[in-house]
Amino acid sequence: MPRPHRRTARFTTRSTAVAAVLVLAAGGLLAPSASASAPRDVTATSSSSTTGSQPALPVLRLDDPSIDWRELLVDGDDVQRGADGTAFNTFGGFGSVSCNNTSNLLLDYKEEQPEAYWRIMRMLFDPETGAGLKHIKVELGADSNSSSGAEPATKRSADEPANVLRGAGFHFIADALSINPDIETEALRWGEPSWTGNDPVKRYQWYKETIDAAYDTFGVEFDWMSPSQNEVRGSTYQASELAWTVQFAQWLERDAAAPDARYDYSKIKIVALDSYREGDAVAARILADPAALEQIDALGYHYDIVGGPNVTRLNKEFGKEILYSEGVAPMIDPQYRLAADPSRGGVGGTVSAADIADRFINAYRWSGAGADPAHMTTFLFQPAVSAMYEGTQYSPKHLVRASDPWSGYWEGDVGLVAVRHFHQFVGEGWEYVEGATGGDGTKGDGGTNVDSSTRTVLTARTPASADGEGSADGGGSADGETQWSQVHANNTRTDRYFEVKVADLGPADRPLYAWETRGPDAGQAYDANYFQNTGVYEPVRTETIDGVEHAVYRVKVPAYSILTLSTLAHGVSGTTDEYVPGELAPDTADTILPLPYRDDFEYDEYPVTRVGGERMTYLERRGGTPRYTADQDGAFEVVRGDRKRGHVLQQQINAGNRGFTWNVWGNGRQDVLQTASPSTVLGDHRWADYTAAVDFRLDDVDRDASLENFAGLGVRQTYARGGDQATYAVRVHEDGRWQLRKLDQVVASGAVAGFDGGAWHRLAVEARENVVTATLDGVRLTRYTDTSANPVLAGRIALTSGFYNTQYDNLAVTPVRGQAWASEKIDDADPRLTYPDGFTFTQAGYAHFNRTQHVLAASRSVTVPFRGTGINLFGATAAATLEVSVDGAAPRTVQVGPVGTRETSYWLRGLGNRQHTVTVRVVSGTFTLDGVDVLTPGRS
Numbered sequence: 001m002p003r004p005h006r007r008t009a010r011f012t013t014r015s016t017a018v019a020a021v022l023v024l025a026a027g028g029l030l031a032p033s034a035s036a037s038a039p040r041d042v043t044a045t046s047s048s049s050t051t052g053s054q055p056a057l058p059v060l061r062l063d064d065p066s067i068d069w070r071e072l073l074v075d076g077d078d079v080q081r082g083a084d085g086t087a088f089n090t091f092g093g094f095g096s097v098s099c100n101n102t103s104n105l106l107l108d109y110k111e112e113q114p115e116a117y118w119r120i121m122r123m124l125f126d127p128e129t130g131a132g133l134k135h136i137k138v139e140l141g142a143d144s145n146s147s148s149g150a151e152p153a154t155k156r157s158a159d160e161p162a163n164v165l166r167g168a169g170f171h172f173i174a175d176a177l178s179i180n181p182d183i184e185t186e187a188l189r190w191g192e193p194s195w196t197g198n199d200p201v202k203r204y205q206w207y208k209e210t211i212d213a214a215y216d217t218f219g220v221e222f223d224w225m226s227p228s229q230n231e232v233r234g235s236t237y238q239a240s241e242l243a244w245t246v247q248f249a250q251w252l253e254r255d256a257a258a259p260d261a262r263y264d265y266s267k268i269k270i271v272a273l274d275s276y277r278e279g280d281a282v283a284a285r286i287l288a289d290p291a292a293l294e295q296i297d298a299l300g301y302h303y304d305i306v307g308g309p310n311v312t313r314l315n316k317e318f319g320k321e322i323l324y325s326e327g328v329a330p331m332i333d334p335q336y337r338l339a340a341d342p343s344r345g346g347v348g349g350t351v352s353a354a355d356i357a358d359r360f361i362n363a364y365r366w367s368g369a370g371a372d373p374a375h376m377t378t379f380l381f382q383p384a385v386s387a388m389y390e391g392t393q394y395s396p397k398h399l400v401r402a403s404d405p406w407s408g409y410w411e412g413d414v415g416l417v418a419v420r421h422f423h424q425f426v427g428e429g430w431e432y433v434e435g436a437t438g439g440d441g442t443k444g445d446g447g448t449n450v451d452s453s454t455r456t457v458l459t460a461r462t463p464a465s466a467d468g469e470g471s472a473d474g475g476g477s478a479d480g481e482t483q484w485s486q487v488h489a490n491n492t493r494t495d496r497y498f499e500v501k502v503a504d505l506g507p508a509d510r511p512l513y514a515w516e517t518r519g520p521d522a523g524q525a526y527d528a529n530y531f532q533n534t535g536v537y538e539p540v541r542t543e544t545i546d547g548v549e550h551a552v553y554r555v556k557v558p559a560y561s562i563l564t565l566s567t568l569a570h571g572v573s574g575t576t577d578e579y580v581p582g583e584l585a586p587d588t589a590d591t592i593l594p595l596p597y598r599d600d601f602e603y604d605e606y607p608v609t610r611v612g613g614e615r616m617t618y619l620e621r622r623g624g625t626p627r628y629t630a631d632q633d634g635a636f637e638v639v640r641g642d643r644k645r646g647h648v649l650q651q652q653i654n655a656g657n658r659g660f661t662w663n664v665w666g667n668g669r670q671d672v673l674q675t676a677s678p679s680t681v682l683g684d685h686r687w688a689d690y691t692a693a694v695d696f697r698l699d700d701v702d703r704d705a706s707l708e709n710f711a712g713l714g715v716r717q718t719y720a721r722g723g724d725q726a727t728y729a730v731r732v733h734e735d736g737r738w739q740l741r742k743l744d745q746v747v748a749s750g751a752v753a754g755f756d757g758g759a760w761h762r763l764a765v766e767a768r769e770n771v772v773t774a775t776l777d778g779v780r781l782t783r784y785t786d787t788s789a790n791p792v793l794a795g796r797i798a799l800t801s802g803f804y805n806t807q808y809d810n811l812a813v814t815p816v817r818g819q820a821w822a823s824e825k826i827d828d829a830d831p832r833l834t835y836p837d838g839f840t841f842t843q844a845g846y847a848h849f850n851r852t853q854h855v856l857a858a859s860r861s862v863t864v865p866f867r868g869t870g871i872n873l874f875g876a877t878a879a880a881t882l883e884v885s886v887d888g889a890a891p892r893t894v895q896v897g898p899v900g901t902r903e904t905s906y907w908l909r910g911l912g913n914r915q916h917t918v919t920v921r922v923v924s925g926t927f928t929l930d931g932v933d934v935l936t937p938g939r940s
Contacts, residue, residue: 058535060514062497062554069499069554073545074436074459076482076504080316087431088316091460092378094360094419095135095183096124097326099190099230100394101149102383103168104630105405107622109387110171111606113408116588120400120410123584124384125179128575131399131419135184136176137226137325137380138169140210142191142659143635143652144674146230148393148720150631152623153193154210156657158202162213165611166623166637168387174218182428186224187211188274190662191674198660198670200244204251215262217612224269224298225252226325231276231302234668238273242285242292245272249295269297274325276664277301279374280308286320293318300325303446305362307374315375322376324363328446329381329397330356330415332843332851335526336829338519340841340852345519346414346526348491348560350450350843351397353418353517357489357562358439359447360422361458365438366448373438381415389630389796390685391719391902394846404684405628407591412584417517417530420576421564425485425515426460427572433459436486448491455496456489461505482506485566488557496557501543501550506567508551511536513569515576518561531579537565593628593684594939595821596814601626601638601647619647632725634678634801641807649808651678651801655704658803678803679725681717682811683796688935689819690715692797693764694811698734698757699804709734709757711808712800715767716792718902719847726798730765730774730781733757740774740782743900748774748782760809768816769793769909790899793872793907794823794933815938820869822938828854828875828929834863842928847901848876849931856929861921868934870909871918875930876901881923884908887916893923902930913937 080088109117123130141151152166164170173185187210196202207227214220227248228241249270256266272292273282279301286292286299287310298321299314307322314320330353334346341349348354363376386398399415437460441453448456461484484505490496502508513536520528539551557563570576606618619625624637626649634653641648653659658673666672696711710733714726723744724731732738736755740748766773770791774781797813815821826832829841829852837860842853853875856862864871879898883891884906896905905927908918913936920927 057513057533059511060535060537060556061540062556067497069497070455072436072455072457072498072500073550074433074484074486074500074502074505076433076461076484076506078433078435079431079461079464080434082319085464087463088319089364089375089377089432090463091426091428091430091432092321092323093134093423093426094131095133095137095378095380096384097137097380097382098169098172099137099139099151099188099382100147101151101167101388101630102392103172103385103387104149105387105389105402105628106168106172106385107625108405108628109402109408111618111627112405113588116408116410116586119586120385120402121175121179123400123412123416125176125183127180127423128573131416132180132423133176133183133384133419134423135186135378135380136173137186137188137224138173140187140189140207141167142189142193144191144659144661145633145676146190146662148388148395150633150635151190152631152635153659154213155195155206156193156652157195158205162209163623164210164213164217165621166625170214170218170220173214173220177220184223185220186226186271187222188226188228188230190230192229192660192670194658194660194673200247203244204248207248208251208255211265212262219612221263222268224271226271226274226300228273229664229670230274230662231664232273232668233276233278233664237668237670238275238282238285241273242289245270246289246291246295270295271298271300271323271325272296273300275301277304277306279304279306279322280310283308283310283314287313297321298323302326303328305359305366305369305374305443305447307369307372309372311374312372321378322374324360324376324379326382327359327379328356329384329399330413330418331397333396333401333411334414335831336827336850336852338526339831340829340854343493344560347517347519347562348450350444352491353414354489354491354560354562355447355450356415357418357421357487358441358453358456358491361437361456361487361489362439362441362448364432364458365434366443367438367440368443389681391847391849392630393720396846396850404590404593406593408586408588409590410586414517414527414530416584417579418562420531421487421515421517421562422458424571424573424576425487425564425566425568427462429463430460431463433461433484439489451492453492456491457486459484459486483567485564485568488563488565490557490559490561490563493559495559498555498557500553500555500565501545502553503545503548503550508542508549509539510567511538512553512565512567515564515566516558516561518558525581527579527581527584530581533578592686592822592938595687595690596812597683598813599627599811601649601809603627603647629680629682631678631680632720633674633676634680634803636678636680636799641809645809649811651804651806653678654699654803654805655707676722677800679798679800681725681796681798683813685718685795686823686825686933687796687813688794688821688823688933689768689816690813690821691764691766691816692813693762694799695760695762695809696732697760697807699806700758701805703804707804708802709804710800710802711763711806712798713763713765714798714800715765715772716795717798718792718795724798724800727792727795728765728767728772728784729798729800730763731800732761732763732776738774738776738781740772740784742786748784750781752776766816768819789897789905790903791907792902793904820935820937822936823872823933824868824936825849826864826866826932826934828852828931832865833932835860836863837861849902852930854929856922856927858922858924861919862929864918864920864932865915866918866932866934867913867915868936869911869913870935871907872904872933872935873906873920873929874902874904874933875899875928876903877905877928878926880925880927882906882927883921883923885919886911891919891921896927897925909935
């Protein structure tokens, strides 16, 4: 979905906050005490604290006598240290988990649009100009869906050499390291290849050979490993996983001395157990096991800000790091938040940028944890880049969305800005100032609830040297002067006012440079106030507390904002710049994948390039991954066919190599074979009327009679769902039986006499408005008219297979003559749509377009302006009576619903290709809108 604006010129004016006025006190830094009245003049005065040719910054002064100041004590000596003086906890920052096929489309960005690819990678990983993510964790795949898709297994049998070219994860690591070689790397498993049989010896073989292959192929030396199954649950499984983790670490130490060791594996740090919450219970297990205490370097758990006494002991007595080792990324892009929930400015709200900053801070010290906070120092986004098709499970949540590799279009999110607030001003090894770090509020799902907190702040300082002064490392100046920074997250409707009272952190008269992200003022672009250097705060007085002199700063943290204060004018690298509105919007248009689209899986037009010093073809460097596909289950890879066919697409997972599923949310057993049919999706969810066709040949090896042997082709795929993935799909079985299925339910079926399952056949499915026609080898199987209340009228294609090595070739997606094959998707929260009578906004789940829904009760309406030949209204609505008016004509009354997710509730065709306005008013019932498809002629 394109942003409301693309790159624009820098905004040159600043708005004045209601209570923050810009005044420089006459006569110097000192000002009246908090109890004294202050003048309410509003002036803008230059600061003398900037140097060189940089324009002077205004000094920020708060002079409203009605302000109720809250005290925030910052004592530079308030750092928890061990006996040797070393801080227990230093800043770890943010990282990324590349798993569940969430990064897959980056392979295509790199091939099709390399400039966009490297822009995305720099935005994520460049420590000076981007977010500077510091850690990457990848999934060791098992060819089974681990939530958002299937990561390929690096080894599908014991004797197969490990192949880290499959999938995007290891490419992601290697390219990130080329931008910043200091990024820490890690691997973790969800499911497991079944050839291991859950046997520790064979499982170790899988891990170890993959570790070596990453080094041999990309030169990657892992910094961390998390041997346990992701989010393992239950006492029995956690006990066995802890034992395996210890054994894994011991075997790594053993193999570090082997003649064929690629590097010193004993330096790889070990995380346990990557559990879903349950951090204190896992910590207790580690504490009770001397071998675990020796081998484990960090405790990692997910979606929680609670610690516990065992967590505290691990951290303070044994020096173990505590990691928020999987956390959510922002879920709704700010332009949609702003339109639907304007009071929070697009920056605040549930799982917003302010919420993510709040989570990270509270994960270190949340008041509800009492004396035993979590002390988490690292937060890993799952994922940071959403390089998967829109509508994939758990999409969208990201710092960058990259779903359109054919055009190179991407969307950066305010989450990138949120990370900059920390990474640009808190350096490696900086120490937490305890009493000035932490937050409050009621506990939510992985963080705190919106509008429930009164303080959320992180304060960190440069590492102390032996004499207690600052170090020049990590952002300290050359003369060893102590530097410090403070990040506030305010995810509430109330402005916050603090008297920040600072001692033992260097010279007392230094200014604090203020960098602020908040929502727009009236008439501004949604991102006009992102990461702006709003000015400097200078001390207003000094105050003696317990015999120690403190410099006092008066600071405002606006509602729904993130604010960084720092002694460093331009960050730890000295290169920090203000955000330019439009900076996270690409110059590339969000164009639809044009039809006709064809793929013969040869890829001869792509150049040979070098990977790890070896020359590789397109298919070699991608491990056989075909263009634009996203596997949901199984593994669809290009292999060499016969001499006539050349390369063909083959589904690689069969009865003999089915992976074990990620079953932690079931009964916990790790030896459960996958059962969901292999499927992959491809294309643009804006495709409307088209014909999809493909050659297929069924596998003639009968491996397991209980498993169906079929090839399938589906159309109008819009979001992740089981079975066929696509709304309408045709399956052809080895005995000639065929089915046309809608949403996994058979709506037509038959059989082809004399069908030869071992021969090549051509299957085609035409989607023409609500009519679906299937043909096999040019002979019509069926024509189905969907007269139900819930057709689906736009979407991608899907290929499906049984657990057999089904082969495909000569894929083609072509327009239907006389029909519109292209559409534009408009979200219900798009500012072009208006709701003059009000609405109820729902922050919905992943299955809904952009996670947004507008709910209209009786007498409420929505107006949709568009240019095109027709529209579809889609969304999971209940039954309702509507009045629909087109271009001001008399309204017609229509009955809609009930319909399910992404299903069409009302559709209109036959309009001229010009500007139109459709108004929908609810007469009775409740109408839910998820989005609108606007049909356009499209260019082939």
